[in-house]
Amino acid sequence: MRLAKRILKFILYSNIFLALCATALVWETYLLTNMPISLRLGVIVFFSTFFIYNVDSLLPYKFNQEGGHTPRAAWIQKNRLELIFLSLGSALSVLFLYWTAIFDLNFWFLLHLVVVAGLYSVAIVPEGDRYIPLRDIPLLKVFLIAYVWSAVTVQLPLMEAGRDLFAGENLLIFLRRFLFLFALTLVFDIRDLYKDKQSGTLTFPGKWGVLKTKQIALAALVLYVLLAPLSMSWAAAIGLGLAGVGAALVVWNAHQYRSQYYFLVLADGMMLVQFILVWLLSGAFTIPL
Secondary structure, three states, X not given: OHHHHHXXXXXXXXXXXXXXXXXXHHHHHHHHOOOOOOHHHHHHHHHHHHHHHHHHHXXXXXXXXXXXXXXXXXXXXXXXXXXXXXXXXXXXXXXXXXXXXXXXXXHHHHHHHHHHHHHOOOOOEEEOOEEEOHHHOOOOHHHHHHHHHHHHHHHHHHHHOOOOOOOHHHHHHHHHHHHHHHHHHHHXXXXXXXXHHHHOXXXXXXXXXXXXXXXXXHHHHHHHHHHOOOOOOHHHHHHHHHHHHHHHHHHHOOOOOOOHHHHHHHHXXXXXXXXXXXXXXXXXXXXXX
């Protein structure tokens, strides 16, 4: 039991599970567009997510934040050196897989994602006599996260396959993904309510309260479900709809005193659930390199 708990903590706290969820959403885009799945792009996204989130979690100021002394923060501090080496290995893996790929991804598109992700927690935006990171700009955090995740998991697969990013059906996939991720991101704003108040970061629950934030998230999910049948097979639409219902339950039952596993397993896990539902209801698929 103790070994199983240690393994679970490693998978969750090191962001392996989150990186797996990102990969699942990338592969889901291939399923929704009836394209063969690219194993290489999925692995690139996995290692990129692992690298970015671990670099962010290792920033020194995170450990000095009020409300930042959590079991996860303690675990990260204890395993800091291992995470640094794993992150460096992930970065090198991304570079190797990208430069040896036969597909072409727009450099400027990738660059703008790297800039947004890189500056998310770096104090660079002037505010009075100080500088703040992008995440601390009032109400911006959830939009940044939902956008970057949607761009990576929808537009990169379409770009890899040479599809038109601005075709109507592809824009619908992007919008649905954004609404789904936006709702889940608000759940983490609810979790971080106390910490964000202490750091002076204005978020949805900090401005309008937890109940109103849940209502906003549920409204996004309702729109997401309404858009599910458009330009989709009935099987894929059912999978997307069921994932929306599951996400709504997670949203409604969220509060800042929930166990960390509620957010790291259930909230993040809804992305993986969405992929599994679409996969199971859409039938078999092929995975080329």
